[in-house]
Amino acid sequence: MDGLNRRLNDSVQLKLSFTLSLAILVVAIVAGVFSFLSAFDEAHELQDDVLRQVAQLMDLQRLSPAPPPTDARLKDVDEESRVIVQRLGEVNPSAAGVDAGGTLPLPTTLADGLHTLEVGGETFRVLVKTTAAGERIAVAQESGFRNEIARDGALRTVMPFLILVPVLLLIVADLVRKMFRPIAALSREIDLRADQELHPVEDRHLPVEVRPFAVAINRLLTRVGQSMESQRRFVADAAHELRSPLTALSLQAERLADAEMSGLARDRLTVLRQGIERGRSLLDQLLTLAKVQSAADLPQSPVSVQSVYRRVLEDLMPLAEAKHIDIGVEGTQDAQVWASEMDMIAVVKNLVDNAIRYTPEGGRVDLSVGTAEGRAVLCITDTGPGIPLSERERVFDPFYRTLGSEQIGSGLGLSIVQAIANRIGAEVRLDFSDREKQTGLDATVLCPASARRC
Structure with a gap:
């Protein structure tokens, strides 16, 4: 009873x-x-x-x-x-x-x-x-x-x-x-709803007794949206304001490198320039994250995945060559996805940049694209250490970096990838490229290729 x-x-x-x-x-x-x-x-x-x-x-x-x-x-x-x-x-x-x-x-x-x-x-x-x-x-x-x-x-x-x-x-x-x-x-x-979908709920079809509750929810969503927009604006403004001082420091460090100095001073100058470069990279990632978290209009035309791969490789090829990494695109198959070209470049660039940074010298990074079940499948595979199963959920959190990592980074790359994927309707999967040895990383992005959204 x-x-x-x-x-x-x-x-x-x-x-x-x-x-x-x-x-x-x-x-x-x-x-x-x-x-x-x-x-x-x-x-x-x-x-x-x-x-x-x-x-x-x-x-x-x-x-x-x-x-x-x-x-x-x-x-x-x-x-x-x-x-x-x-x-x-x-x-x-x-x-x-x-x-x-x-x-x-x-x-x-x-x-x-x-x-x-x-x-x-x-x-x-x-x-x-x-x-x-x-x-x-x-x-x-x-x-x-x-x-x-x-x-x-x-x-x-x-x-x-x-x-x-x-x-x-x-x-x-x-x-x-x-x-x-x-x-x-x-x-x-x-x-x-996704995290960024804060548009008001439709209350015309609701009973009169429940409509005030829907109105209250809409007001709350408006306040949450304003708060998130204010936070993103603050991050973007702060990152933008810090770029000028860091640029000035970088120029001063370059001029200082031309001056005569002892070996100890030059070693310390090298560490200083690396720190400045890391700060500039962090600010660029913060600006990118603030931009992708903002609402964006739907694209008006499809984007070729192969063209995105080519643009990303042009930007990151010097980094791969410096580590003697064999990097390239496997196959000639292409896929058209409905997404912003800048969003797709940001997704692929962050995944490839991580693959290059975490792959040891003489390793291999492969890019490929295919279709399966009406979706475009983008794969970035490397021969690095991979990501343990216990950390695959945490790596998408902002500023989180894998334990024991000695690579210089901001911890925002996968956060940017996840934010873009959530907004454009894609899915990101992580797995070992070599499942027997549990090494390497296979990052897969699945986008619906036949819809007007990726």
Whole structure:
């Protein structure tokens, strides 16, 4: 019982359905009992009228009850429709029972009117009447048959309740479920939204009672959007403002490198220039992350994956050559995806840059593209150490870097890739390129190639 009460308190839909069903059942039971009793009494009244009509007919036609016949065929007469008419106080000379067609042993002292008497272990309804000729007659009918007929008639009256109440309960349950369907649809729509989808929910199809809740959600989404936009603007502005000082420091370091200095000073200058370069790279990544997290218009034309690969390789080929890494595109197959060219370049560039940085000297980085199940499949495979299974979820967090990594980086590359993938509807998968040795990284990006979004 406590579980039912808890479920009723937790669910408005269940509480409403239970309350309406209980009310319908109570009303149906009360109405059914009242209808049954009314029909039962009315049937008895009609049966009493039959006795009165028979007595009136005997009086008007000046008929006198005949002595009971002794023919055995009377036993085959329908007892339910049999009406006994006799003179009051008449004795059956054959001593035949009532069921055999005999008369009832009624006392002569009965007053005129209707009586319910028990005769010979059976109950009879008896009407006593004095005719115009001064003769007293009795018209009787067995009460058991009368009650059975009245009960059958009353049950037929109540039968519609027994059929319609379950149907009404099902209709009420279905109506309540349909009434709450817009709320469930709104819940699913909000739950399926991506992190950046903060546009207002549609509230025109919602009930008036729920519409204020949707309006409050829209106001909250607006405030969250403003807060996120303010945060992105701050990051972009801060990164932009820091670029000028870092550029100036980089120029000063280059000029300082041309001056004569000791070996120790030159080593320290090299470390300083590496730190400045790392800071500039971090600012560029912050600006890119702030840009990709902002809402963007849908592209108007498809982008060739092979052309994106070529542009990325042109930019990163010097980095690969410096580490003697064999890098290139496998195959000539191409795929067209609906996405911004800058977004696709950012995705591929960050994945290839990570592959080059984490692949040891003399390693290999391969780029390929294919199609599977209506999606374009972009693969960047390297022979580096790979990413352990325990860290594959964390590597998409901003500023997170794999434990034990000695490579210089900002920890924002995969965060940028994930942010772009979420916004354009792509999926990023990470796996070992060599599953037996559990080394290397196989980064796969799947984009729907046939839709107007990647």
